[in-house]
Amino acid sequence: MSGTITPITMPKFGLAMTEGKLASWSLPVGKEVKAGDEIADIETSKITNGYESPAAGILRRQVAPEGEMLPVGALIGVLADADVSDAEIDAFIQNFNDNFSSGETEDKNSDATARKIVDVGDLKISVQESGNRETGSSVLLIHGFGGDVSNWMLTQSALASSHHVIAFDLPGHGESTKQVGDGTPTGFAKTVEDLIKALDLSEAHVVGHSLGGAIALELAKSAPNLVKSLILIAPAGLGQDINMNFINGFIDADRRKTLEPVLQYLVHDKSLISRQMVEGIIRYKRLDGVVSGLKTIASANFPDGKQAVSLRSVLETFDKPVQILWGEQDEILSTKDADGLPATIGVTRFPETGHMPQLEQAAAVNKKISQFIE
Amino acid sequence: MSRKSFRQAINEALRQEMRRDPRVILMGEDVAGGRGGTSGVKDAWGGVLGVTKGLLTEFGEDRVLDTPITEASYIGAAAGAAATGLRPVAELMFVDFIGCCLDQIMNQAAKFRYMFGGKARTPLVIRAMYGAGFNAAAQHSQALYPLFTHIPGLKVVVPSSPYEAKGLLIEAIRDDDPVIFLENKVMYDDEEDVPDEPYTIPFGEANLTREGDDVTIVAFGRMVNLANQAADRLEKDGISCTVIDPRTTSPLDTGTILDCVADTGRLVIVDESSPRCNLATDVAALVAEEAFDALKAPIRRVVPPHTPVPFATVLENLYMPSVEKIEAAVRSVAAYRVKEEA
Numbered sequence: 190m191s192g193t194i195t196p197i198t199m200p201k202f203g204l205a206m207t208e209g210k211l212a213s214w215s216l217p218v219g220k221e222v223k224a225g226d227e228i229a230d231i232e233t234s235k236i237t238n239g240y241e242s243p244a245a246g247i248l249r250r251q252v253a254p255e256g257e258m259l260p261v262g263a264l265i266g267v268l269a270d271a272d273v274s275d276a277e278i279d280a281f282i283q284n285f286n287d288n289f290s291s292g293e294t295e296d297k298n299s300d301a302t303a304r305k306i307v308d309v310g311d312l313k314i315s316v317q318e319s320g321n322r323e324t325g326s327s328v329l330l331i332h333g334f335g336g337d338v339s340n341w342m343l344t345q346s347a348l349a350s351s352h353h354v355i356a357f358d359l360p361g362h363g364e365s366t367k368q369v370g371d372g373t374p375t376g377f378a379k380t381v382e383d384l385i386k387a388l389d390l391s392e393a394h395v396v397g398h399s400l401g402g403a404i405a406l407e408l409a410k411s412a413p414n415l416v417k418s419l420i421l422i423a424p425a426g427l428g429q430d431i432n433m434n435f436i437n438g439f440i441d442a443d444r445r446k447t448l449e450p451v452l453q454y455l456v457h458d459k460s461l462i463s464r465q466m467v468e469g470i471i472r473y474k475r476l477d478g479v480v481s482g483l484k485t486i487a488s489a490n491f492p493d494g495k496q497a498v499s500l501r502s503v504l505e506t507f508d509k510p511v512q513i514l515w516g517e518q519d520e521i522l523s524t525k526d527a528d529g530l531p532a533t534i535g536v537t538r539f540p541e542t543g544h545m546p547q548l549e550q551a552a553a554v555n556k557k558i559s560q561f562i563e
Numbered sequence: 564m565s566r567k568s569f570r571q572a573i574n575e576a577l578r579q580e581m582r583r584d585p586r587v588i589l590m591g592e593d594v595a596g597g598r599g600g601t602s603g604v605k606d607a608w609g610g611v612l613g614v615t616k617g618l619l620t621e622f623g624e625d626r627v628l629d630t631p632i633t634e635a636s637y638i639g640a641a642a643g644a645a646a647t648g649l650r651p652v653a654e655l656m657f658v659d660f661i662g663c664c665l666d667q668i669m670n671q672a673a674k675f676r677y678m679f680g681g682k683a684r685t686p687l688v689i690r691a692m693y694g695a696g697f698n699a700a701a702q703h704s705q706a707l708y709p710l711f712t713h714i715p716g717l718k719v720v721v722p723s724s725p726y727e728a729k730g731l732l733i734e735a736i737r738d739d740d741p742v743i744f745l746e747n748k749v750m751y752d753d754e755e756d757v758p759d760e761p762y763t764i765p766f767g768e769a770n771l772t773r774e775g776d777d778v779t780i781v782a783f784g785r786m787v788n789l790a791n792q793a794a795d796r797l798e799k800d801g802i803s804c805t806v807i808d809p810r811t812t813s814p815l816d817t818g819t820i821l822d823c824v825a826d827t828g829r830l831v832i833v834d835e836s837s838p839r840c841n842l843a844t845d846v847a848a849l850v851a852e853e854a855f856d857a858l859k860a861p862i863r864r865v866v867p868p869h870t871p872v873p874f875a876t877v878l879e880n881l882y883m884p885s886v887e888k889i890e891a892a893v894r895s896v897a898a899y900r901v902k903e904e905a
Binding site: 256364367443444445464472475476477478 | 564726730761762763764765768774798
């Protein structure tokens with residue numbers, strides 16, 4: 190063979206993903222790409238996401254046509270150098286497909302992933318663990334208002350290669366008990382503290398997004414011994430402004446037509462909000478107790494259209510590493526809330542990114558987190 | 564969340580609502596499961612296809628009542644019980660038996676709220692099996708949801724999957740009006756992920772199981788699955804379909820149907836009930852009246868012939884709408900081009 194051939198395969202965005210649709214190719218055949226260039230949009234049952242090339246080369250073949258649903262690991266394209274002949278590429282594709290089994294990828298990952306219900310006092314908390322707790326430090330992921338573990342689908346699997354990673358559904362969310370208590374970050378932080386103890390962890394790097402950021406800050410205040418470091422992604426609790434059109438719209442929307450425009454506040458690239466994502470959230474909102482729980486959280490945290498809880502002072506006294514990541518085009522919370530913090534706190538703002546950089550800038554966010562917790 | 568069959572999803576909905584609300588009772592022939600037989604074994608059967616199994620054991624004879632084989636009496640009793648404060652779920656077994664108790668439904672339960680000036684509530688659910696494909700012959704295979712849809716005062720639900728069945732049945736039990744809840748008997752072993760917690764799906768809100776640009780398919784109950792299979796095949800040839808599951812035939816989400824037809828300009832309706840005055844004709848009339856200008860091709864209906872359901876397998880298969888018939892109908896409307904005026 191004259192040069193390098195690199196298979197481009199259906200990626201696994203998140204632990205639950207078993208198949209994905211190649212929504213569209215971003216580049217034509219023959220185009221030279223660098224590692225990290227976006228080459229296609231992949232649609233999963235949760236979200237549509239850009240797929241970044243794992244290597245450099247020329248996109249020699251688009252094996253999967255647009256619109257095709259394929260299992261994780263299936264060949265969707267081929268990168269190769271210019272000196273590789275078409276016959277060699279044909280043989281490579283033939284050989285890959287002859288030896289591909291769609292169950293392999295899932296089997297390889299199944300041992301490393303576990304979804305379980307953990308009793309935390311009277312609450313049942315749905316926890317998704319991955320990675321090896323014997324070889325890496327623990328990372329705890331706390332999602333935001335209305336979210337669930339799927340908010341971390343592009344984060345958890347990436348971090349799990351080197352760390353023990355725990356995502357969970359907050360009370361009132363996902364598959365956890367729907368009782369939210371008083372709905373305050375203080376109350377949620379107590380649940381998180383109890384969860385950490387129930388999981389028999391001595392400490393964890395804590396990553397909090399939006400309301401999850403405020404909960405992480407409360408945890409750092411009330412149980413600093415459990416927090417090894419803080420990574421706050423578009424955190425609540427650092428300012429007053431909040432887009433109540435999102436909060437109220439999310440609570441009130443009961444059908445696809447009304448929910449979809451509300452979810453678009455979450456991202457800069459509106460095309461990321463897929464039909465399946467909207468349907469998944471509608472299904473969550475239909476569960477008994479969800480809407481009343483969300484109302485309790487909203488009135489505890491955002492009465493009169495402003496954030497009620499200020500946790501900036503925590504960052505002035507917390508003596509462990511803190512990093513803040515924020516999308517410059519956040520339409521729900523203001524990135525200006527990260528201004529004026531102690532100089533020791535690193536703040537990264539991602540351009541052309543909305544409220545969920547862990548979805549819109551997954552590779553960059555994962556890299557930042559990995560470097561920070563090394 | 565766990566994988567559940569259509570049968571388990573319905574059983575779970577009943578169980579959870581009976582736990583939540585002591586006013587919810589079950590009644591019907593053999594819902595308690597062969598209790599009146601000579602074996603002496605209680606809760607042995609759980610209805611003719613095992614849907615209510617286990618509920619007698621948990622809730623007892625006061626709330627799970629086996630009735631005599633007299634539909635007129637127990638459907639009438641259920642309507643009366645609903646009007647006086649209970650929330651009965653009566654099982655009619657095969658919907659074909661409606662002939663024995665239509666007056667209790669059509670002239671009594673359906674009209675209570677209207678005739679008593681809104682002061683009477685009738686939180687009654689009547690569950691029944693419908694549909695062909697089970698070799699159950701002409702008296703046990705009909706799809707009679709158009710008959711109920713025709714009657715003002717009734718809400719009519721035709722779920723298309725286990726997830727849909729659980730959420731729609733809980734909604735039906737919590738509804739203060741009489742609801743006819745029709746379960747396709749061929750679907751009882753269909754499985755999918757269904758939340759373990761109670762949840763409700765609102766009536767009158769259609770579900771788009773997929774969205775496409777070329778043809779709108781409206782399908783009811785089990786036909787939704789067939790329509791999706793046909794759409795999968797068609798997509799490979801570049802024909803993209805929107806598939807609408809109306810979920811409820813009364814109320815009917817006319818807005819979603821009209822919006823989708825406005826987008827695609829082409830409509831195929833799949834309905835396994837007899838073709839005259841069925842849901843397909845109703846939807847076709849709606850679109851002809853309200854969205855005629857949007858149509859780029861004649862509306863096509865995929866429906867059975869106007870005959871009783873045959874018993875013989877080969878004839879029953881021929882009778883029913885199929886993936887192939889849906890696919891052919893969609894191809895024909897997709898290929899249709901309006902002749903240019905001379």
